[in-house]
Amino acid sequence: MQKRPILLTMLDVVSVIMLAISTYLALFYAPTELVMGDVQRVFYFHIGTAWTALLGFIFAAGAGITYLVTKDLRWDRVGVAAVEVSTVFFLITIMLGSIWAYPAWNTWWTWDPRLTSAAITELIYAAYFMLRQGIDDVEKRARFGAIYTIIGGISAPLTFMSIRWAQSRTIHPVIIGAENATAKGDFSMTPDMLTAFLFALLAFTIIFIDLLWNRIRLESKQSEVDQLKMKVTN
Amino acid sequence: MLLETTPDTSAFMIAGYTVAFVVMGLYVASLFIRNRNLDRDAEMLKTLFEAESSPSSKKEAGKSAKKPAPKKKSVSKKK
Numbered sequence: 160m161q162k163r164p165i166l167l168t169m170l171d172v173v174s175v176i177m178l179a180i181s182t183y184l185a186l187f188y189a190p191t192e193l194v195m196g197d198v199q200r201v202f203y204f205h206i207g208t209a210w211t212a213l214l215g216f217i218f219a220a221g222a223g224i225t226y227l228v229t230k231d232l233r234w235d236r237v238g239v240a241a242v243e244v245s246t247v248f249f250l251i252t253i254m255l256g257s258i259w260a261y262p263a264w265n266t267w268w269t270w271d272p273r274l275t276s277a278a279i280t281e282l283i284y285a286a287y288f289m290l291r292q293g294i295d296d297v298e299k300r301a302r303f304g305a306i307y308t309i310i311g312g313i314s315a316p317l318t319f320m321s322i323r324w325a326q327s328r329t330i331h332p333v334i335i336g337a338e339n340a341t342a343k344g345d346f347s348m349t350p351d352m353l354t355a356f357l358f359a360l361l362a363f364t365i366i367f368i369d370l371l372w373n374r375i376r377l378e379s380k381q382s383e384v385d386q387l388k389m390k391v392t393n
Numbered sequence: 394m395l396l397e398t399t400p401d402t403s404a405f406m407i408a409g410y411t412v413a414f415v416v417m418g419l420y421v422a423s424l425f426i427r428n429r430n431l432d433r434d435a436e437m438l439k440t441l442f443e444a445e446s447s448p449s450s451k452k453e454a455g456k457s458a459k460k461p462a463p464k465k466k467s468v469s470k471k472k
Binding site: 182186191192193194195196197198199200201204205208244247250251254255258259261262370373374376377380381383384387388390391 | 399401403406409413416417421428432439442
């Protein structure tokens with residue numbers, strides 16, 4: 160078994176510190192939004208996790224393409240790791256969005272284009288794990304998984320763009336880019352809010368890289384254990 | 394109508410941050426547990442593999458292969 164790299168341990172520590180600072184900035188440093196009150200503070204983690212999750216899905220698609228070109232199983236492990244961490248982060252995004260929606264929209268859930276596309280994306284990646292579990296052959300599983308992540312990866316930019324393309328049909332606020340006139344719960348960011356927001360993006364990016372690295376190592380370890388099992392049984 | 398006071402939505406904020414930390418905590422715990430279990434499995438499999446591939450175990454395996462059914466013989470002698 161490979162020894163744990165010192166850089167990974169350092170990244171673990173940095174991630175915890177970044178998460179603590181980001182929480183402080185979101186809860187105490189950023190001012191309270193006047194119309195929505197304190198619930199607006201979930202926005203920092205909501206966007207932070209959404210950003211990294213969607214990037215992670217695209218990264219997994221990239222790993223899938225690389226696997227299909229190189230046939231190197233290490234890229235399959237990278238793809239699985241990226242999808243798993245991204246799915247967890249995207250689940251947090253959806254749950255935080257729902258909690259924010261109740262006081263802002265007076266409902267936990269509505270079939271808005273953004274919410275619908277986000278739910279579909281999460282379900283696509285939940286199904287990815289079911290697909291993998293159903294295939295025993297390693298090469299076949301990696302090939303099917305790669306194709307799936309490439310097709311699934313299309314849902315990430317679609318989810319991001321859904322509130323920009325369907326502005327007349329969505330009530331979801333657009334924070335980055337043009338404002339949406341029909342949005343409910345929209346707000347303008349003050350400089351302190353912007354600081355907390357940008358720091359959350361950075362913090363969650365670092366946390367994502369840290370978790371991804373840990374997850375890739377876990378997948379490599381699983382592969383080593385599987386090889387040992389084969390040796391023992393033969 | 395304009396809102397005169399900011400609504401108290403702190404309960405939702407607390408719920409949101411609790412959910413975020415619980416989900417992240419559970420995921421980190423699952424990574425830790427899976428890692429620990431794999432380490433255990435690897436250790437056990439290595440021990441098994443070394444025991445099977447050691448020269449003494451190979452000799453024993455060879456002897457047992459040459460001796461056909463020793464138990465039956467001893468039973469018949471007793472009778």
